[in-house]
Amino acid sequence: MLMDARFIPYLLIAPSLGFLTVLFFVPLVQTIALAFQSDGGWSGANFARMADDLNFTDAVVNTFEIVIIVVPLQLLLALAMAMMLQHVRGGRDIVLWIWSIPLGISDLAAGLVWLAILTDKGYLNSILLRLGVLSGPQSWLSYETPATLLAAIVVAELWRATAIVLVILVAGVQLIPKEYGEAADVFGATPWQRFTRVTLPLLKPSIQTALILRTVLAFEMFAIVLSIGGRNFPVLVSEAFNWQYNQQDFGVAAAYAVIVMGVSLTATLIYLWVLRTPAAQR
């Protein structure tokens, strides 16, 4: 006998649901429980220790600094790149392919690439020395040069992760029917008006997806920061790592994990609300 057709969709998604429950939801609940437990009872002691630590404020400030600088820049860059790509006729695929190369490189490898460029005896200093701009090796990544350290991490993040925003936006742009643009042209719209009044509103769902993905990933950044900044640039996830593996205090590490999750969730909800499409336009 054939199964009732109504159940088939549920049956088909059941394996993925089961998978996520076991490997995502259960550890999530365990982590939250771990964060709020100390000495065998429920308490906020782990959060108190976390907040009392000398690197906590730095980690929070550094993490938000990076997100606030990097995400808007990436969105602007990716938008510009997607628009330019529309007007490329020959070799469009090759350009897109080259732009997305950083996507295929692991975070750690990307961090090490930039470390090799920016370290005291790295490529940047070698070139500047040869050009006569510098007279001796200049440190860019030490604790005494926080501004260039931050700039280096921003540049590395831009290089590494703008492509993911670009790929999402390019897919979105391709979905916009040509007729809207042509209609705007008929009514005498300037290219800028066409971009702001036609393309951007129609691209909103893609922008929303890209922003959510990028922001959540930016709050979780770790390997690039660790390889470029090391001890000099603590962020939330690197502190979670330190507490887990160096201090072996799993409770405080879990508290950091909960903070990262809370911040990411809040950011996602804000994006969903701010960039929602009103029911009338659907």
Next chain:
Amino acid sequence: MRKISAWLFIAGLLTAAAAAARAEDLIFLSTQLRPIEEAQKMRNLILKDFPHKVDYVTEQPAQLPVRIKAEQQGGTHTIDVVGALHGELQPLVPLDALVPLDDLIATVKGRGIPDPLMSLGKLGTVHQLYIPWMQATYIMVANKEALPYLPAGASLDALSYDQLAGWAGAVQAKTGKRLLGFPAGPQGLMHRFFEGFLYPSYTGGVVAPFRSEAAEAMWTGFALLWKSVNPNSTSYNFMQEPLLSGDVWIAFDHIARVLDALRQKPDQFVAFPAPAGPKGRGYMPVLAGLAVVKGAADMSGATALIDYLAQPETQIATVRSVGFFPVVKADLPPDLDPGIKLGAGAIEKTQSATDALTALLPIGLGQRGGEFDKVFMDTFQLVVQRGQQPRAVLDREAETLRRLMTETGAPCWRPDPPSTGACQVQ
């Protein structure tokens, strides 16, 4: 069916044969020389002249007491000899797992094992529970280009921290660069510098005088010294790399982490003991010892193996193949790698310094050693990197240290005076 039972029979025979062979071999369990290359050198080079067959097996340090305890409870003893660091053998004392080796003292004493090392082998009891096996420590290495700037009257082998500061300051004044370096990177061993060198040298202890006035003066002085330190030190994990590249001229690190520099350019570098402070030349020996486990199947074989490993020829073979240094007085052969000779010289001078002050690795903290290290690195970060007042920082960090010591109940270790109960900050 017949076929299967025949296979089972053969398998059974093989297992029995293997078990019989194993029963005759000496089992040597070690937490050191674990990487496969080093273990193979142990099996093929160092142990090759020992008359009995030895099974050299390695074990993670944290697993050692677990395994010994399990064998005690299960009643099957497979291990004859254990080789491990001093701090890793200490937890075996409360398990009553080690055979007193007092009879061996006479045999090995004549070979020139220094008394301080021998007495560490008592592990705080009246019996000799392990025989020193091999050692390492932390040393200073300097590029010969830095030597002309050494302050007048200072001798490399008897340097003080004030002279080191003067030296690094002179190098900075003359070259315009900060060329003193410390391994303060994420994987560096900077915390050991504070726990085993700076604190003992200035305060004569580690935990008890943590927030003393001497400690306050020490941190103030170290923050001044840091003005001549290469700011990339917070990224250095192994000092051999900046030494070889010339980014650093004077460096402190574990000998294993500078040995490449000494081996590659033995003519370019000198190696010497860490500096001394008002209370002496604090230094942290990394000492591995050999012990016999109670219930060992072959007692005489076990003691013979220890005797063999503590012979000067074996000790030279050990330093030659795995870079751990002799504990006995051994005349290093002329064809020994000159870099290793430099390292051996620095270790020997450290130990025989008249003002040497031994500081041990933290003992009894178990899994929470990382939190102990963090107290020292946090103090360093706040006082030296952020320029806060040492008094306030020490009082704050002392609270964390107090809580840690109370919760673990770890008694004081050298050079702190012995304590009843948990070691406490005064």
